[in-house]
Every structure is written in structure tokens, then in C-alpha cells.
Amino acid sequence: MNDLKVVIADDDAVSRAILRNFVRLFPNYDVVAEAATGKELLQLTFELRPHIVLVDIYMPELDGMEAVKLCRQFLPSVQVIFTTGDDQFAVKAFEISATDYIVKPVERIRLFQALEKARTFIEIVNQPVTSMKPLNKRLEIRMKHSIVWLPMEDILFVEKENRKTIIHTADEQYETTLPLNEVEKRLTHCFFKTHRSYIVNLKKVVKITHVGETYKVHFFSCEKVAYISKLKFHEVQRRMVTIHL
Missing domain, CATH: 2.40.50.1020 (LytTr DNA-binding domain)
Known part of the structure; x- marks a missing residue:
């Protein structure tokens, strides 16, 4: 599989820089864009069709949770990893099928584990249909x-x-x-x-x-x-x- 495209969405420039630098340490992942608002994330997802988005909850214009729901409408396969300072939205995140939920400060190993989990999901999606059980009616x-x-x-x-x-x-x-x-x-x-x-x-x-x-x-x-x-x-x-x- 080719490198997976990653978009980072966070209104805090320092947080984006930390995530960007961490992702660059890992093979097979490529940060293709960054967003500072939920609306920017929506536009970038539409234009670039990333495999993975790293999303903060609290962002101006459109919060991360709502932005992800809209992104999923035209790109259902996108894997979502929330990176936020608040743990109270974890259940809601998993209800909308988030891949993972990381509470800040983000640790390098923890981020890598989340990205690898996203990669596993993507590989499952791309498995040939013939590998599935036969369809009995x-x-x-x-x-x-x-x-x-x-x-x-x-x-x-x-x-x-x-x-x-x-x-x-x-x-x-x-x-x-x-x-x-x-x-x-x-x-x-x-x-x-x-x-x-x-x-x-x-x-x-x-x-x-x-x-x-x-x-x-x-x-x-x-x-x-x-x-x-x-x-x-x-x-x-x-x-x-x-x-x-």
C-alpha cells in the first residue's frame, strides 16, 4: 500500500506542529495539509480525499465532531482520530465510528498506535469481496x-x-x-x-x-x-x- 494521506485539523498552531513532527517520524504516512477550523477541514477533505484525519474537538466556525459528520457524508471511508484536551466526548466519538480518541498531551507512541489501527481498518476495507463468506439468502x-x-x-x-x-x-x-x-x-x-x-x-x-x-x-x-x-x-x-x- 502507498503512503497514507493525513490531514491535521487543530486551531492551535503548536498542536498542529507537534502532530506534524510526530507523523513525519513514522513510515508510510504523509501529512498533505493542515486546517485551523472545521470548515477548512471539510474543504480539504473534499479536495484531497485523505485516508486519515487528526481532529481536535474545539475549533472555530465548525467544531470537530460536526465537521467529521459532514466529511463522512462524501468520504465514508476516511479514518478519524480525535486529538483533544477533553475526554468527555469519547463515547460520542466512538458512536460515529471514530478510529481512536487521544487526550492531549499527545504521546508519540500513542499516536503511532492510533495510526496503525487506522491502517488496519483501511486494509480491511480494501480486501477483495471474494475473501468474505458466501452470500446465502x-x-x-x-x-x-x-x-x-x-x-x-x-x-x-x-x-x-x-x-x-x-x-x-x-x-x-x-x-x-x-x-x-x-x-x-x-x-x-x-x-x-x-x-x-x-x-x-x-x-x-x-x-x-x-x-x-x-x-x-x-x-x-x-x-x-x-x-x-x-x-x-x-x-x-x-x-x-x-x-x-
Whole structure:
């Protein structure tokens, strides 16, 4: 892969210089532009189509959070690393699928780790589609007195409950004795095991919220929720980028 294009956005010139000098120490990353406002970041992202943006939260004209949301509208694949002096926006940052969130003062090693995480996300996005699981259109569910062939796109998530496995759609739920791991093998690449007891259709996710040591998954027009373990959260982020491109 060629060098990844990086744009730095921060209203403080000293902070931009620190980030620029750090990035120059790392191979395979190239700072192509700097922005002092959210509007400048928006324009540069549109013109240069960077792979990665390093963004402060507090900036004039348009704050970093809002600027990133707008950037993602025309460049969904851009990887966002927030670098800010305030830790209170971390959950909101991850809700909009930020790659990482670094609290200032930024340390060189910490920045490198975040950039490498962004590189991993980009490599996943660029993987050939042929490496994904085959696309089966329906899931066969065998129950006590019937067999159901459920369209994959109707499934929101699959849940393990005691010795039962429950497949949830927006309107119905189907119980089977088939183990969760066996169900996982039969699902398409849109599904991911987010927790030891949950497999989620990532195409159906509309919001993720932080609850204690786990994350709650919300679906459109549905009160049912699933869960993501703390250890699986970043992997979910990576896969969400791939799924929604």
C-alpha cells in the first residue's frame, strides 16, 4: 500500500506542529495539509480525499465532531482520530465510528498506535469481496414442529439464552436448539459475533451506546437490543466501515 494521506485539523498552531513532527517520524504516512477550523477541514477533505484525519474537538466556525459528520457524508471511508484536551466526548466519538480518541498531551507512541489501527481498518476495507463468506439468502431454522427459511436481511441479531438460540427479527423471534456457533457458520459476512451470547447483523445497526462495561446495539424502528463486549468493540467499528461502504 502507498503512503497514507493525513490531514491535521487543530486551531492551535503548536498542536498542529507537534502532530506534524510526530507523523513525519513514522513510515508510510504523509501529512498533505493542515486546517485551523472545521470548515477548512471539510474543504480539504473534499479536495484531497485523505485516508486519515487528526481532529481536535474545539475549533472555530465548525467544531470537530460536526465537521467529521459532514466529511463522512462524501468520504465514508476516511479514518478519524480525535486529538483533544477533553475526554468527555469519547463515547460520542466512538458512536460515529471514530478510529481512536487521544487526550492531549499527545504521546508519540500513542499516536503511532492510533495510526496503525487506522491502517488496519483501511486494509480491511480494501480486501477483495471474494475473501468474505458466501452470500446465502436464507437461514434454515428447524423448530419442534416446523422448519422456517428466514431471509437473512430480516434478521436483526441472534441471541443465546440458556440452552436455546433465539433469532430476532423486527416483528418475530424464532427459537432453535442449534448452537450459536453453528448458526454463525451459516450466516453471511454482514453478521458478526459481538459478544459470547450475541451475533449481530451489522447492516441493521443504527446506534451503539456505552452502558457500563459493555455497549448496547440499537436497531431501526425496533425496541429490541443486542450487546457488544468491550473486547469486541473496536472490531465492530472496523467491520461497520466495511459493511456500509
